[in-house]
Amino acid sequence: MARRAVVALVGVIVALAVAVLALQTGLWVDVVGVGEYDRGTVTVTDSDNSTPCCTTTPTETTTAAPCTVPPNRTAVATCEGSRALGTVDVRIADTPRQRRLGLSDTESLGPNEGMLFVHDEEGEYGYVMRDMDFDIDIIFIDANRTITTIHHASKPPEGESYSQQYSGRGKYVLEVNRGWANRTGTSVGDTVELPAGVD
Structure with a gap:
């Protein structure tokens, strides 16, 4: 009887150890998967929060004049004092599994x-x-859709899974190719127009 209890206890301890290891290493994401990503478009403008972002088509809730997005999707024309600096087609990571995986499999x-x-x-x-x-x-990007911090992050050195943490305050985080912020002139304080349905 005592032997069964010891075996059961050891089994529980091993199961807990495996669960902790899976959580720490992210293996649970590989097992469970991340599901389908929603997609959308993010536009960064050099306007303040009181000026509506440029829109490609006028809507009932915006007063900004319509803009034309050029084929390269950057350097959009000026609209009511704001200038769209760049537009990004994004996958939206809004679940813990999607955020954990991020761009690791890309x-x-x-x-x-x-x-x-x-x-x-x-x-x-x-x-x-x-x-x-x-x-x-x-x-x-904070809850008011204002950029608070920009990091230019390097891939981890060969043989390491990661080497540095990049911290900031926000409700949203946009990841793009390194140099995108410099190329478009995006900086702290700029305004971000999020995809429809993102809150």
């Missing part, structure tokens, strides 16, 4: 592609370059 991004991470609330968050194959810009 080999590369197009010049105006990225991922938008959506958190439940604004706070201090740390991002790492877990198993990344390329360098990125990590752009933190």
Whole structure:
């Protein structure tokens, strides 16, 4: 009887150890999967929060004149004092599994592609370059859609899964190819127009 209890206890301890290991290493994401990503478009403008972002078509809720997005999707024309600096087609990571995986399974991004991470609330968050194959810009955006921090992050050194944490305050985090922020002139204080349905 005592022997069965010891075997059962050892079994529980081993199961807990495996569960902790799976959580810490992210293996649970490989087992469970991340599901389908929603997609959308993010536009960064040099306007303040009181000026509506440029829109490609006027709507009932916007007063801004319509803009034309050029084929390269950057350097959009000026609209009512605001100038769209760049537009990014994004996959939206809004579940814990999607945020954990991030761009780790992505080999590369197009010049105006990225991922938008959506958190439940604004706070201090740390991002790492877990198993990344390329360098990125990590752009933190607060609940008011204002950029608070921009990091230019390098992929981890050969043989390491990640080497540094990039921290900032925000509710949203935009990851794009490294150099995108410099190329478009995006900086702290700029305004971000999020995809429809993202809150």
